[in-house]
Amino acid sequence: MSLTKHGATGGHMRVNLNWTAREGVAKGRLGKRRRGVDLDLDLCCLWELQDGRKGIIHAIGDMGALERAPFIKLDKDDRTGAIETGENLHINLDHTKDFKRILVFAEIYDGADDFRGLDAIATLFPVGAPPIEMRMDDCMDASRDAVLALIENVNGELVVRREGRFVLPPPGRPRWGKMAVDQAYAWNLEWVASRGKD
Secondary structure (H helix, E strand, O other): OEOOOOOOOOOEEEEEEEEOOOEEEEEOOOOOEEEEEEOEEEEEEEEEEOOOOEEEEOOOOOOEEOOOOOOEEEOOOOOOOOOOOOEEEEEEHHHHHHEEEEEEEEEEEEOOOOOOOOOEEEEEEOOOOOOEEEEOOOOOOOOOEEEEEEEEEEOOEEEEEEEEEEEOOOOOOOOOHHHHHHHHOOOOOOOOOOOOOO
16 A cells, blocks of 8 residues: 555654553463463564664664654553553654655564464554554464564655564574564664563
């Protein structure tokens, strides 16, 4: 879908991630089941600008900015699913000419081993077009990352392609799903271990 053809040549486009709050059940380091962990999903995006700059927006790192590069901002980190408005990613369409591509995805941070059986939904709110809903309940494997949409600048128009793709983490590295998403879409960022959430 072309955002430009739908009149979305300015303003902010929003992507929302919402899920049902519940106490998660996940495996600990020794493979034993552990309870009492809130289900924590994170809305993330990989971005690349026309000038070659690229990076990631996520809750455990850079949450972005709207008025300076990358012109994309994550509003907050909902760690339980209890916040009614969920997590929101805002994209400043006044800078359409600056974008090369944006990949929006959701990741399990804690509270579940994979997306199977999770009541999670992402909604893309394009300016001047109906919302696009993407449910994440049809996962069939141990994926911890769900790629929602790829937004590309095609001849000056931002074109949104719904992905609906689950990505498995690297073997033995369940917390490295972002790197697997990067590799699947050839973003080629340099990855280092993060300190995690406080």
